[in-house]
Amino acid sequence: xxxxxxxxxxxxxxxxxxxxxxxxxxxxxxxxxxxxxxxxxxxxxxxxxxxxxxxxxxxxxxxxxxxxxxxxxxxxxxxxxxxxxxxxxxxxxxxxxxxxxx
Numbered sequence: 567x568x569x570x571x572x573x574x575x576x577x578x579x580x581x582x583x584x585x586x587x588x589x590x591x592x593x594x595x596x597x598x599x600x601x602x603x604x605x606x607x608x609x610x611x612x613x614x615x616x617x618x619x620x621x622x623x624x625x626x627x628x629x630x631x632x633x634x635x636x637x638x639x640x641x642x643x644x645x646x647x648x649x650x651x652x653x654x655x656x657x658x659x660x661x662x663x664x665x666x667x668x
Contacts, residue, residue, distance in 0.1 A: 606634045606641065609652035613659040623662050624648055 569577070603611070610620040621631040624645055633639040641649060652659040
């Protein structure tokens with residue numbers, strides 16, 4: 567669900583960005599930092615595909631795929647199903663001829 571500008575400002579007004587940044591640096595120094603990948607990035611990586619290839623298979627633009635990967639937008643129901651298949655059974659996606667999927 568997308569937040570309105572007013573909701574974003576209210577949320578951000580409560581944040582202490584300096585403290586969050588400092589805590590992130592401390593975590594990295596301790597080796598406690600971890601990289602969190604979106605399910606879309608995980609699915610594409612599991613399938614061993616580039617963004618262009620994966621976008622073509624899903625029938626979306628590269629920009630749409632990037633928005634999903636960065637969490638700015640969420641995929642539709644059908645796209646979520648294909649992404650789940652790619653995440654759980656990457657060999658199925660690799661079998662697709664992505665050149666013909668355009």
